[in-house]
Amino acid sequence: MVENVVVIGAGVYGAAVSASLARRGARVIVVDAGVPAGGTSGSTFSWTNASSKQPRSYHDLGVAGMAAHQKLAAEVPHSDWYHEGGNLQWAAGDEEREKLRRKVAGVLSYGYEAHWLSRAEALDLEPDIDPAELPADEIVHFPREGWVEPAGLIGHLLSSAVSQGAELVTNDAVIGLEVTAGTVRGVRLASGRRLCADAVVNCAGPQASMIARFAGLDLPMRNTRGVLVYTSPVTVPVSHVIHAPRVHLRPDGAGGLLLHTPAIDGAVRVSESGEISADRSAVEDILEASRALYPKTRAAAVESVRIAERPIPGDGLPVLGRAVELPNFYFAVSHSGATLSVHAGDLVAAEVLGEDRGDALAAFRFERFRPASR
Numbered sequence: 001m002v003e004n005v006v007v008i009g010a011g012v013y014g015a016a017v018s019a020s021l022a023r024r025g026a027r028v029i030v031v032d033a034g035v036p037a038g039g040t041s042g043s044t045f046s047w048t049n050a051s052s053k054q055p056r057s058y059h060d061l062g063v064a065g066m067a068a069h070q071k072l073a074a075e076v077p078h079s080d081w082y083h084e085g086g087n088l089q090w091a092a093g094d095e096e097r098e099k100l101r102r103k104v105a106g107v108l109s110y111g112y113e114a115h116w117l118s119r120a121e122a123l124d125l126e127p128d129i130d131p132a133e134l135p136a137d138e139i140v141h142f143p144r145e146g147w148v149e150p151a152g153l154i155g156h157l158l159s160s161a162v163s164q165g166a167e168l169v170t171n172d173a174v175i176g177l178e179v180t181a182g183t184v185r186g187v188r189l190a191s192g193r194r195l196c197a198d199a200v201v202n203c204a205g206p207q208a209s210m211i212a213r214f215a216g217l218d219l220p221m222r223n224t225r226g227v228l229v230y231t232s233p234v235t236v237p238v239s240h241v242i243h244a245p246r247v248h249l250r251p252d253g254a255g256g257l258l259l260h261t262p263a264i265d266g267a268v269r270v271s272e273s274g275e276i277s278a279d280r281s282a283v284e285d286i287l288e289a290s291r292a293l294y295p296k297t298r299a300a301a302v303e304s305v306r307i308a309e310r311p312i313p314g315d316g317l318p319v320l321g322r323a324v325e326l327p328n329f330y331f332a333v334s335h336s337g338a339t340l341s342v343h344a345g346d347l348v349a350a351e352v353l354g355e356d357r358g359d360a361l362a363a364f365r366f367e368r369f370r371p372a373s374r
Ligand SMILES: Cc1cc2nc3c(=O)[nH]c(=O)nc-3n(C[C@H](O)[C@H](O)[C@H](O)COP(=O)(O)OP(=O)(O)OC[C@H]3O[C@@H](n4cnc5c(N)ncnc54)[C@H](O)[C@@H]3O)c2cc1C
Pocket: 008, 009, 010, 011, 012, 013, 014, 031, 032, 033, 034, 035, 036, 037, 038, 039, 040, 041, 042, 043, 044, 045, 046, 047, 048, 049, 172, 173, 174, 175, 203, 204, 205, 206, 207, 225, 226, 227, 228, 308, 309, 310, 311, 332, 333, 334, 335, 336, 337, 338, 339, 340
């Protein structure tokens, strides 16, 4: 019987898995090498969506992830981490416009909510955008999308877990797992402490492959670095996630804007001493693009730049649930964790405790990485 579960990592996944396990009656220890939300979950664009997810199984997981956020926010008074403000997206150039058309047609065929808007209709939703920055038409609105503030979400999930008996261990890294006869028996921490485990859940984000190695498993990851630019507070009421050709932005909890583009991720520099930074001119460019889009944000300045690592399994899809060759070791690892974790974490927790129904995780199992001959 599973009694003691050790959850490794206190980001969105570790917090979601721990809260669900504790609610289901397990004795949980969640352990982090640093502090909760100190990893990728503390520096993420955290757009909740399913429009960017293919194949169908991944899209459906995204839809379920968004529904789980909505349900949680409806259940918890003052759940101010969840913002279902909608997403506006448009493209520049024939090729990009055609790509966007294909993407929208694809998700509409799945029954996902999306509407094509004219410039005037988009301005009704975001009146402070400079009309000259918008095309006359083909602006897509995904009304059910939005964003989460992961620190608030993690705070809620962990306090819910702790109030149901979970223990939170911080600043103590997992340095090894004790595996005998195809079973994980214990978890060794840098402090020298040993945690007895009936089950272990790997929620270590970008470090998930290292934890898997401790268990003798090879989890291929192709993590990438992302750059996020936080502005000083602005005086315009931006209420949507915006995906414009030169800048992606959304409100940030502190009254400013959070800016990103795929292009700025290419501006990461690593110095000889190993210091990681973003090229200053790329940061200025993205700030300028946001000011052009929202002229009333002219006075906004860069408040901080954060660089974080996306935990991306080798084929880009989530890795969730039990490892067949080590049946009490579980994965909860993916990109898009801000969208997926509340739902996917609950599915993983149910499986840990043998309460799963059907195989909702079939498309995301670790075994897909094993050579077919084995
Ligand atoms: C630039 C950027 C933009 C993104 N945009 C989006 C988006 O728009 N929408 C979306 O859904 N997702 C987005 N993501 C991805 C999303 O943020 C991640 O999928 C999610 O935060 C991962 O959460 P996690 O809990 O798996 O990892 P983390 O938050 O990194 O948590 C893992 C934890 O494990 C701990 N840990 C590591 N090693 C050990 C060890 N040995 N012992 C103990 N603890 C350990 C770490 O300290 C850390 O706290 C983005 C990510 C980035 C970087």
